[in-house]
Amino acid sequence: MNDSDDIVKEFLVESHENLDRLDRDLVDLEKHPSDKEILASIFRTIHTIKGTSGFLGFGKLEAVTHVGESLLARLRDGQLSLHPELTTALLAMVDAVRQMLARIEEAGNEGERDDQKLIATLTRLGQSASPPPTPAPEASSRAHLEPPLPESSPVELPPETATPIPLDVSAAKGPVQELPRTVVELSSEPPAKPPEPPEASSPQPAAGQSASESTIRVDVGLLDQLMNLVGELVLARNQILQFTKHTEETGLVTAGQRLNLIASELQENVMKTRMQPIGNVWGRFPRTVRDVALACGKQVRIQMQGQETELDKTLIEAIKDPMTHLVRNAVDHGVESPDARRSAGKDPVGVLQLRAFHEGGQVNIEISDDGSGLNLAKVAQKAVQKGLISADQAARLSEREAANLVFLPGLSTAEKVTNVSGRGVGMDVVKTNIERIGGTVDLQSTPGKGTSVKIKIPLTLAIVPALMVTSAGERYAIPQVSLLELVGLDGEQARKGVEMIHGVPVYRLRGRLLPLVYLKQVLKTGPPESAVADDAPTLPEGGFERVNIVVLQADGRKFGLVVDEISDTEEIVVKPLGRHLKQISVYAGATIMGDGKVALIMDVLGLAQSSSIVAETHERARAEQEQARADGAEVQKLVLFSGRSGSRMAVPLSMLARLENIPGADVERSGNQWVTQYRGQILRLIRISHALEERRNLPDSNDILTLPTSANLQVLVLEDQGRSFGLVVNQILDIVESGSGPQSAPTRSGVLYSSVIAERVTELLDVAAILATGEPYEPIPARAASAARS
Amino acid sequence: MSETRQFCSFYLDHLLFGIESQKIQEVVAYRELRPVPLAPASVSGLMNLRGQVVVALELRRQLELAERPAAVVPVCLIVRAELGTVCLLADEVGNVLEVEEETFEPAPETLSPRLRSVILGVHKLEGQLMHVLDTDRACAIHAASLAAAG
Numbered sequence: 001m002n003d004s005d006d007i008v009k010e011f012l013v014e015s016h017e018n019l020d021r022l023d024r025d026l027v028d029l030e031k032h033p034s035d036k037e038i039l040a041s042i043f044r045t046i047h048t049i050k051g052t053s054g055f056l057g058f059g060k061l062e063a064v065t066h067v068g069e070s071l072l073a074r075l076r077d078g079q080l081s082l083h084p085e086l087t088t089a090l091l092a093m094v095d096a097v098r099q100m101l102a103r104i105e106e107a108g109n110e111g112e113r114d115d116q117k118l119i120a121t122l123t124r125l126g127q128s129a130s131p132p133p134t135p136a137p138e139a140s141s142r143a144h145l146e147p148p149l150p151e152s153s154p155v156e157l158p159p160e161t162a163t164p165i166p167l168d169v170s171a172a173k174g175p176v177q178e179l180p181r182t183v184v185e186l187s188s189e190p191p192a193k194p195p196e197p198p199e200a201s202s203p204q205p206a207a208g209q210s211a212s213e214s215t216i217r218v219d220v221g222l223l224d225q226l227m228n229l230v231g232e233l234v235l236a237r238n239q240i241l242q243f244t245k246h247t248e249e250t251g252l253v254t255a256g257q258r259l260n261l262i263a264s265e266l267q268e269n270v271m272k273t274r275m276q277p278i279g280n281v282w283g284r285f286p287r288t289v290r291d292v293a294l295a296c297g298k299q300v301r302i303q304m305q306g307q308e309t310e311l312d313k314t315l316i317e318a319i320k321d322p323m324t325h326l327v328r329n330a331v332d333h334g335v336e337s338p339d340a341r342r343s344a345g346k347d348p349v350g351v352l353q354l355r356a357f358h359e360g361g362q363v364n365i366e367i368s369d370d371g372s373g374l375n376l377a378k379v380a381q382k383a384v385q386k387g388l389i390s391a392d393q394a395a396r397l398s399e400r401e402a403a404n405l406v407f408l409p410g411l412s413t414a415e416k417v418t419n420v421s422g423r424g425v426g427m428d429v430v431k432t433n434i435e436r437i438g439g440t441v442d443l444q445s446t447p448g449k450g451t452s453v454k455i456k457i458p459l460t461l462a463i464v465p466a467l468m469v470t471s472a473g474e475r476y477a478i479p480q481v482s483l484l485e486l487v488g489l490d491g492e493q494a495r496k497g498v499e500m501i502h503g504v505p506v507y508r509l510r511g512r513l514l515p516l517v518y519l520k521q522v523l524k525t526g527p528p529e530s531a532v533a534d535d536a537p538t539l540p541e542g543g544f545e546r547v548n549i550v551v552l553q554a555d556g557r558k559f560g561l562v563v564d565e566i567s568d569t570e571e572i573v574v575k576p577l578g579r580h581l582k583q584i585s586v587y588a589g590a591t592i593m594g595d596g597k598v599a600l601i602m603d604v605l606g607l608a609q610s611s612s613i614v615a616e617t618h619e620r621a622r623a624e625q626e627q628a629r630a631d632g633a634e635v636q637k638l639v640l641f642s643g644r645s646g647s648r649m650a651v652p653l654s655m656l657a658r659l660e661n662i663p664g665a666d667v668e669r670s671g672n673q674w675v676t677q678y679r680g681q682i683l684r685l686i687r688i689s690h691a692l693e694e695r696r697n698l699p700d701s702n703d704i705l706t707l708p709t710s711a712n713l714q715v716l717v718l719e720d721q722g723r724s725f726g727l728v729v730n731q732i733l734d735i736v737e738s739g740s741g742p743q744s745a746p747t748r749s750g751v752l753y754s755s756v757i758a759e760r761v762t763e764l765l766d767v768a769a770i771l772a773t774g775e776p777y778e779p780i781p782a783r784a785a786s787a788a789r790s
Numbered sequence: 791m792s793e794t795r796q797f798c799s800f801y802l803d804h805l806l807f808g809i810e811s812q813k814i815q816e817v818v819a820y821r822e823l824r825p826v827p828l829a830p831a832s833v834s835g836l837m838n839l840r841g842q843v844v845v846a847l848e849l850r851r852q853l854e855l856a857e858r859p860a861a862v863v864p865v866c867l868i869v870r871a872e873l874g875t876v877c878l879l880a881d882e883v884g885n886v887l888e889v890e891e892e893t894f895e896p897a898p899e900t901l902s903p904r905l906r907s908v909i910l911g912v913h914k915l916e917g918q919l920m921h922v923l924d925t926d927r928a929c930a931i932h933a934a935s936l937a938a939a940g
Contacts, residue, residue, distance in 0.1 A: 580833060599824070
């Protein structure tokens with residue numbers, strides 16, 4: 001009893017695999033109807049299933065596969081040529097087989113079902129066989145040759161087809177009559193067939209599986225357990241290595257080293273057992289694409305690249321559904337109908353491209369179609385209609401933001417709801433599913449050119465290299481994937497390096513502002529540093545001995561995480577946190593360290609999101625950057641800063657030589673100007689408040705001449721045509737990219753135009769004009785005016 | 791002949807509690823826990839249970855009882871619950887008790903609502919009452935404390 005159960009189980013597993021291949025093969029065959037190899041493979045698969053189901057006594061399954069096989073035999077022999085109806089019928093057969101197998105798996109029998117209709121269709125197609133134009137003459141010509149041919153190889157023939165025949169008799173009458181013809185056909189081209197007979201003639205499929213002899217099936221649960229044990233072993237090894245450090249005994253030391261090597265290798269190899277090529281998931285997509293395309297009257301070709309890209313089994317499982325959804329969506333919504341494509345000057349056959357590759361320890365998957373792209377205006381309009389965003393927000397959306405609206409729950413732009421997609425569920429699920437496994441999704445769409453969805457997921461969830469840091473006396477692991485660099489500030493630097501913008505700590509990393517996040521503060525394990533700070537550049541918590549900044553990148557946004565201590569990088573075994581703590585977004589999991597203690601693994605994306613400053617400033621900058629790129633406009637990088645009254649101004653980054661912090665004491669007076677000694681030269685300093693004509697607050701001469709009282713001046717060292725000068729500003733805010741936003745006329749001299757940058761009206765300064773105003777012998781109008789008055 | 795059930799008994803704030811013994815995987819000595827910042831108050835920390843990371847819940851907080859005096863070292867009951875393996879911290883572990891079904895009575899209405907949601911009822915034993923815990927609920931985090939944790 002148990003034995004036969006095992007056989008059935010094996011049969012099921014094997015058949016499921018075979019069916020997946022069958023789907024793929026049939027779709028392939030439709031594209032290359034004359035490919036004998038594919039046909040032979042299909043034939044073998046069906047034959048195998050039929051043989052086993054007969055052997056195991058699944059009569060219905062056998063009956064269905066039998067007619068299918070007969071039909072395939074005729075196809076193989078060129079008596080029939082493939083047409084869509086035939087493919088559909090064959091696929092329907094595959095589905096029926098799949099259903100029966102599912103039923104067998106659940107209930108142990110094929111269930112009550114009536115496949116007469118399917119059998120009749122298959123039989124009809126096999127018989128009526130309106131022999132298609134091309135193969136027909138061939139077939140008939142062969143038929144004429146019939147008498148002389150059998151002599152050539154009559155002995156070989158019977159074994160080839162003999163097995164199917166006796167099994168057939170009960171099932172259908174049609175095919176049996178055809179068989180003699182088949183026999184003749186086979187004999188006419190023996191050279192093409194040799195690889196087949198051994199399999200075709202073996203009644204038991206198990207005997208034919210030579211390829212699988214080098215592999216065995218292993219329960220995934222067992223692998224997981226193995227994985228855990230190896231993790232344990234690695235920990236034990238680490239402890240032993242600690243001991244061997246303090247011993248003189250060479251025998252123990254060598255044994256320890258060997259153990260070290262073996263454990264590492266074992267760990268690596270156990271990891272590998274869990275890796276699977278992504279092609280395993282993609283295998284069924286040709287079928288999906290075909291079905292969906294047929295259902296919506298479209299023609300789509302699928303292209304795959306990088307099927308061999310491997311990733312962890314659990315991840316493969318996790319991306320299966322999201323990917324299927326994206327593929328269906330691309331065909332249903334992305335690719336246009338053949339007519340529409342023709343009139344748009346495109347190939348009527350759409351192309352769906354799947355691409356996978358490894359990059360930076362992550363797996364990148366791209367699903368792109370060459371369809372019409374998203375109608376962004378419509379997406380935004382729909383989102384407003386559904387109340388997902390306000391009309392105001394919609395108006396300010398960048399193209400990229402609008403495209404990514406489709407990931408909001410409840411949004412669908414499909415004109416009509418089809419049975420394939422368009423019900424407004426799905427894209428949000430896709431996003432959450434992918435984010436759940438630590439991945440990211442990004443959608444880009446070009447009107448008329450197509451849509452591309454990029455998915456990035458980690459290679460494995462099990463073992464990751466991570467940086468160990470300490471905060472408030474506890475250790476945390478930060479996955480190396482998101483790590484960019486480490487910055488350590490000592491003494492003077494530590495006190496001055498961290499500045500404040502509206503209460504948000506920042507650090508100038510090579511002239512670019514890096515928002516800082518204090519781990520203690522995020523985790524609420526330390527005093528809230530930023531509470532001290534106001535608008536003024538105050539130091540957080542009056543001076544640290546040392547500031548350790550871990551520069552991280554999450555979803556394209558950079559930020560610095562301030563921790564107490566930075567230790568080493570280590571390979572850590574990721575353990576799930578359990579459902580109790582899942583909702584805390586800043587943790588990705590936990591791990592057990594070499595000393596047996598538990599450490600928490602930070603989720604960098606969660607960290608970035610929980611400290612909203614990062615999300616706001618950088619997302620915006622990024623969105624703008626993308627928008628500018630999408631618009632094809634000239635992208636100009638701008639340094640954003642605020643003047644004395646808090647108004648926003650910007651200068652082109654191309655003119656910026658450096659950002660400097662100049663101590664007020666270093667400023668000297670030269671004539672009516674501020675100057676400072678800078679890199680062996682005299683640098684003129686121009687105060688932004690003076691350079692621009694301000695009608696109400698004309699600076700009086702005293703103001704011009706008094707030396708600065710503040711400890712530090714934030715200075716942009718600008719260069720224009722070989723001349724450099726320092727522009728003293730109130731606050732340096734950010735560096736942004738700006739495209740061709742709406743521009744208004746200048747409000748005062750020294751200003752090129754005003755534009756909306758980072759959602760605020762910003763004046764773009766005319767550097768040349770400002771520089772001109774500072775020329776020694778041409779006093780600026782404002783100054784001249786004030787001088788005249790005094 | 792009435793049915794009997796087996797309970798693993800333990801004490802919390804001098805009260806006797808019981809969890810069905812087949813739900814208890816093991817009882818281990820208290821060891822250092824890794825605190826989890828931002829976690830709900832009843833999460834005491836994470837424990838390394840032979841390579842498995844297990845969440846430790848403070849049963850006293852789960853049941854809204856008084857805090858355990860610092861001098862009392864808790865014991866760890868490793869429980870197989872709906873949410874996976876969980877470690878419950880109790881004051882002291884008692885005997886495995888075989889009780890008869892008929893001594894059971896549902897929890898009185900007057901019990902605090904929180905207690906009533908976690909306690910199935912009591913077994914009237916000689917000289918004392920044993921509170922029967924609803925294991926899955928005792929191992930789940932109370933919605934209110936979740937909300938508080940933000």
